[in-house]
Amino acid sequence: MMNRRSFIRKTGIAAAGAFAAPYLLPGGRLFASSGLRKVNHVVFLLFAGGVRNLESVQFNDGNLMTNMLNGGGSISPDILPAIDFLPPGPLSQPLQNYGTLFRQFRYEQGPTGHYNGHTVAVTGQYVSTDLNIREAPRNPTIFEYYRKHNSPQQTALNSWWVANTLGPYPALNYSSDPSYGPAYGANFISPNFLISQDGFDMLGNPSVLTSAELNAVRNIRKYANGVFNKSYTDSGQGMMNSEAEAQQLQQFISDLYAKAQSGQYLNPWGVGTSMNNDMYNVMFAEEIIQRFKPELLVVNMQDVDIGHFNFSQYANNLRKADWAAAHLWSIIQSTPGMANDTVLVIAPEHGRNFNPNTSIDPYGRLALDHTAPVDGVSGDQMAREIFCLIVGPPAVVKQGLVVNSVEGESTEIVPVIANMLGFDANIPGGSGLKNYNQCDLAQAFY
Amino acid sequence: MKEMFKAFVLIATAAFVLVASSCEKETDYLYEVNPVTVQQNGNGKNNAKTTVEFITIAWADLFGSQIPQQDLVKLNTVYISFGDKKLIEDRIILNLLNRPGVQIPSVTNVNGDTLKFIENTYKKLYNRSPDAFEQYYLKEQIRVNTAMTAVVIWYALMSSDEYRYY
Numbered sequence: 260m261m262n263r264r265s266f267i268r269k270t271g272i273a274a275a276g277a278f279a280a281p282y283l284l285p286g287g288r289l290f291a292s293s294g295l296r297k298v299n300h301v302v303f304l305l306f307a308g309g310v311r312n313l314e315s316v317q318f319n320d321g322n323l324m325t326n327m328l329n330g331g332g333s334i335s336p337d338i339l340p341a342i343d344f345l346p347p348g349p350l351s352q353p354l355q356n357y358g359t360l361f362r363q364f365r366y367e368q369g370p371t372g373h374y375n376g377h378t379v380a381v382t383g384q385y386v387s388t389d390l391n392i393r394e395a396p397r398n399p400t401i402f403e404y405y406r407k408h409n410s411p412q413q414t415a416l417n418s419w420w421v422a423n424t425l426g427p428y429p430a431l432n433y434s435s436d437p438s439y440g441p442a443y444g445a446n447f448i449s450p451n452f453l454i455s456q457d458g459f460d461m462l463g464n465p466s467v468l469t470s471a472e473l474n475a476v477r478n479i480r481k482y483a484n485g486v487f488n489k490s491y492t493d494s495g496q497g498m499m500n501s502e503a504e505a506q507q508l509q510q511f512i513s514d515l516y517a518k519a520q521s522g523q524y525l526n527p528w529g530v531g532t533s534m535n536n537d538m539y540n541v542m543f544a545e546e547i548i549q550r551f552k553p554e555l556l557v558v559n560m561q562d563v564d565i566g567h568f569n570f571s572q573y574a575n576n577l578r579k580a581d582w583a584a585a586h587l588w589s590i591i592q593s594t595p596g597m598a599n600d601t602v603l604v605i606a607p608e609h610g611r612n613f614n615p616n617t618s619i620d621p622y623g624r625l626a627l628d629h630t631a632p633v634d635g636v637s638g639d640q641m642a643r644e645i646f647c648l649i650v651g652p653p654a655v656v657k658q659g660l661v662v663n664s665v666e667g668e669s670t671e672i673v674p675v676i677a678n679m680l681g682f683d684a685n686i687p688g689g690s691g692l693k694n695y696n697q698c699d700l701a702q703a704f705y
Numbered sequence: 706m707k708e709m710f711k712a713f714v715l716i717a718t719a720a721f722v723l724v725a726s727s728c729e730k731e732t733d734y735l736y737e738v739n740p741v742t743v744q745q746n747g748n749g750k751n752n753a754k755t756t757v758e759f760i761t762i763a764w765a766d767l768f769g770s771q772i773p774q775q776d777l778v779k780l781n782t783v784y785i786s787f788g789d790k791k792l793i794e795d796r797i798i799l800n801l802l803n804r805p806g807v808q809i810p811s812v813t814n815v816n817g818d819t820l821k822f823i824e825n826t827y828k829k830l831y832n833r834s835p836d837a838f839e840q841y842y843l844k845e846q847i848r849v850n851t852a853m854t855a856v857v858i859w860y861a862l863m864s865s866d867e868y869r870y871y
Contacts, residue, residue, distance in 0.1 A: 415789075425785055432788050447788030457779040458786065465799035466860070471852035479853075479861035482842055487747050487867040494753030494869045496790040505792045512787075512796070 296681035297655045297704060300554050300601040302591060303401075303676065304541075304584055305380055307373065308561035309629040310607035312644045314577055316362045323577045326585035327354040327605070327648065334574075338622050341571035343533040345582050349589040357588070358603075358650030359660040359703035366609045366669045371631040371642040373561065374427045376608025376669070381420075381431055381557060383673025383692045387633075396434045398691065401673045402445035403433055405555050408677075408685035416504050416551050418445040421558040423540035425449050428559075433498060444498030445555070446508070450543035451536050454515045454524075463516045511550055515543070528586060535576060537562040541583040545590040552596045554680060558587075559608075566611060570624035588650060602651035602679050604672055612639035647672070649703040656703055667699035675700045747831055750870035756784050758871075759794065763863060766829055767801050769808050798863045802856055810855045819844050822855075830862045832871070 313319040315328070320338060322331025326348035334342060368385040369375055379385055382398040399407075402418045422428040433444030452458060468476065484490070492499060500508060518524060527542055528534060537560035544558040560580045566573030584605055592598045615625030632638030647667055649656055670693050677683035678695040686692060695701060754762065760780045764772035772780075780797060787793045801807065814822045823843045827835040835843070847853045862868060 420788070425782070429785050429788065444788065449786040452782055453786035458783045461776075461779050461783045462793075462796050462800055464803055465796055466803040466856060468799075468857065468860075469852065471850075472854065472857045475846070475850055475852040475857045476861040476864075478850075479843070479846065479858060480865050483862060483865040483867060486839070487865070487870075489748075489750075489866060489870060491791055491866050491869055494866075496753070496869070498788055499791050500789050505789065505795070508789065508792055509796065 297679045298600050298602050298651060299680075300552070300591075300597050301556075301676045301679050302544075302548070302587070302601060302603045303380075303555075303557045303672065304587060304603060304605045305377060305557065305559035305608055306580055306584065306605050307377065307559045307608040308564035308576075308580075309371075309373070309376075309566060309609055309611045309627075309642070310563055310577065310580075310645065311566075311611035311627065311641065312362070312646060313613075313641075314574060315607075316360070316646045320574060323574055324581035325353065325578075326350060326581045328360075328581075329353050329355055338571040338574050338624060341620070341622055342575050342578060345530055345533055345578060348582055348585040350585045354585055354588055354605075354650055355648060355661070356659050358648060358656045358658060359662065361647040361649075361662045361667045361700065361703075363663065363665040364606060364645050364647040364667045364669075365665065366631075366643045366645055370633050371609040371629045373564070373608060377428065377431055377559065379669050380606070380608055380672055382434070383670045385670060394435065395430045397436065399434045399436045399439040399443075400431060400445070401557070401676055402555065403436070403439035403443035404673070404677055404686055405680060405682065406443040406445075407439060409554075409680060409682040410685065413554060414504055415444065415446045415498060415500055416507065417554040419544075419547055419551075419553050419556045419558075420445045420447045421540060421544045421547065421556065422447070422449045423451055423536050423559055423561055425452060441492075441498040445557075446498070446500070448543070448547075450515070450546075451539055453512070454519055454543065459516055459519065462512065463520075465513075511546075514550075515546060530582070533579065535562050535579050537576065537580050538583045538586075541587050545587060548590060548597060549594055552594065555676065566627050567616070568618045568626050569620040570615075570626050571620045571622045573627070599652050602649065602656060604647070604649050604676065606647040606669070606672065607645045608669070610642045610644045613641040614639055645669075647700065649675075649700065655705060657705065660703065662699075662702065666702070671698040671700045674698055679704075747833060747867045747870075750867065752871050753869055754871060756781060756790075759869070760784065760797070762871075763798060763801060766863070767807050767809070767859075768804075795864050798860055802860060809859050812854065815847060815853070815855050815858070819847050826858060826862065830859065831867055 314323055318331035321334040322328055323334060325331070366376060366379065369379065369387055375386055378396045381400045381402070382396050383401065384398045402420065406413060406415070406418055420432045422431070429447050429449065432447040433439065433441050453462075524539070524542075526534065528538065530538070540560060541558060544556060547553060547556060560583065562576040563573050563580060565576060588603055591601050591603060609629055609631070611627040611629045616628050618626035620626065629642040630638045631640060631642035674683055674692050674695045675698055677686060683695050757777070760777060761772050764776070784790070784793055784797070802809070810822055810825070820840060823835055823840050827833060827839070843858070
């Protein structure tokens with residue numbers, strides 16, 4: 260109930276507010292960021308699938324990661340026949356020279372399962388029990404922190420989660436925390452499934468509507484939605500982009516199918532048949548980088564998990580993951596808008612056991628599970644031992660620094676990303692996140 | 706003299722009325738409506754379709770048959786391969802509308818007995834009859850807009866909020 264005078268008064272106030280609307284800053288931002296950013300883009304490469312320090316930074320079988328790490332010597336001759344050909348990497352020197360390497364990073368607590376490890380990596384908080392893989396994380400993800408607390412708020416076009424498999428991983432783009440959730444979620448894509456022959460069969464040949472027809476669709480849909488008393492978001496279908504952004508994404512998907520159809524993904528990196536799912540996943544992440552220049556992108560790899568059954572193929576895929584990481588950095592550094600303004604964080608979600616299981620590969624090597632102790636008695640502590648490499652602009656990230664002592668843990672990555680993007684101070688106290696100033700990873704930055 | 710007095714009285718009365726009315730305090734009118742319960746068609750649908758329900762129902766609506774298991778698996782996979790389900794549903798519908806064998810009415814149906822087309826479309830896609838206003842609205846849209854083809858109408862309704870519910 261409102262009388263005419265108060266209606267006019269309120270309308271006038273609203274109109275005055277509209278006239279006082281903010282102006283666009285250079286770069287398209289509405290307001291200056293409230294926090295001090297170190298860079299405008301962060302890419303987090305989850306070097307996942309369970310990577311043991313013995314094979315990565317400790318060179319137990321020679322340097323299997325020559326594109327990321329200095330030194331280490333030749334690959335052990337007995338597994339060499341299992342190693343696929345890869346051309347020289349795209350970087351002039353190993354990635355560690357562009358940043359700081361923490362050789363004794365830790366996944367300190369909780370079960371060393373892949374989903375647990377991924378969840379800890381994107382939420383910044385340990386989980387003490389095996390997770391229900393059908394559920395979104397209970398704690399907010401880095402995507403939600405970013406979209407809720409970064410100023411100005413950004414759409415999901417700036418926030419991506421790129422997973423190389425399905426299973427539980429689609430659930431990691433937002434949490435079930437009632438203060439966050441899908442409204443702040445990231446765009447999730449599993450390109451190895453979406454941009455596949457099956458994907459093309461189902462999505463690659465849509466009806467093409469004229470602009471007049473699209474307008475007609477909008478009119479009818481708007482009318483139909485107007486007389487219905489529930490919205491799409493009420494149906495619990497997760498995050499949504501605005502209509503304009505959805506159109507950009509539709510075009511992006513169409514372009515990816517077109518590239519696939521024209522054979523551009525047959526040998527995109529010139530590595531021939533060595534191209535595995537991890538490499539393809541990173542390649543599609545690069546497509547996102549080049550198209551959208553996101554401020555926050557998380558991409559994973561998991562092909563090394565073949566280590567449960569075949570050690571030599573684990574080593575083979577570790578080399579490919581290393582090659583892909585270097586390629587990712589080369590694309591970031593050649594993408595205008597992201598070059599010299601991006602921090603790349605690389606870390607496995609967890610390690611692997613010291614003690615092997617009973618599977619023997621054709622080269623006589625025993626396979627490795629990842630079962631760190633959660634009850635303090637059984638399990639293998641080595642599954643908690645990982646590394647973390649942070650690379651970025653020389654003015655931001657210390658170049659060529661190696662931290663050899665046991666420093667840093669998985670829960671530090673989220674606060675570090677928040678600090679890089681300048682919104683860590685906006686995250687409310689009591690979130691359970693580690694304070695950036697208490698993070699060992701902070702040593703990597705000036 | 707008598708005439709002059711009459712004229713004076715008239716002018717004085719008119720002046721008084723004018724002055725009195727111009728100084729009258731503005732009345733605060735209250736504009737209210739009586740509470741009315743609005744019944745909207747389709748609003749009894751409270752259950753969101755699951756992924757599989759959405760796909761199988763969309764397929765059945767468009768092809769008049771049960772979705773082959775192989776296609777269901779493929780659609781289910783692409784459905785979960787992208788986070789924005791609304792976007793993927795739109796794309797699924799547009800692809801299904803472009804597949805051979807799709808059973809949507811012809812132009813003749815749309816422009817011939819338009820009311821019957823609208824009635825059948827609502828029953829097929831929304832599982833209910835359109836109300837009078839819905840019939841009027843769509844009929845008018847079809848009448849004035851040459852872009853209003855069967856594909857356009859089916860796509861619009863299948864990508865609407867009501868189609869997500871049963």
